[in-house]
Amino acid sequence: PCGAMPAPDAPAQPAGSATTARVVPVSRLAAQPAADAPLVVLALCAQWCGTCREFRLTLERLAEARHDIVFAWADVEDDAELVGDLDVENFPTLALFRAGVALHYGVSLPHEAVVARLVETLAAATPRAAPGLPAEIEVLARRLSQPGGG
DSSP, X not given: OBXXXXXXXXXXXXXXXXXXOSEEEXXXXXXXXXXXXXXXXXXXXXXXXXXXXXXXXXXXXXXXXOTTSEEEEEETTTTHHHHTTOOOOSBSEEEEEETTEEEEEXXXXXXXXXXXXXXXXXXXXXXXXXXXXXXXXXXXXXXXXXXXXX
């Protein structure tokens, strides 16, 4: 994973990425909460993080395969107002939630099979809050899952 030091002159998006991609910006998710989605997968990343750029491509492929799941992207610097007080120390970090319940929060490498297994497992599971998650991720899960949540 990426540490806390930005790489100079890092490109904003991976080459070939499109604005019509299936991974939506967190700002769109905040404006239209995913109340009916079986799962929300939020990548918390930084523009300068090379591993995050690889991770974006992984999420795009997973989103193409699972149209019922909402895949979203947050740049912790550019989207700081939406992410709130959540302290992301390593990148990329994944947050998965459903119906305002945080199911997973942790650092993840762009290993597609591992992320796909996590997504499939949590999409099929009964939504139960994962123990020991930061209170800020619970607040974010409610804000992005429920109209008027937060």
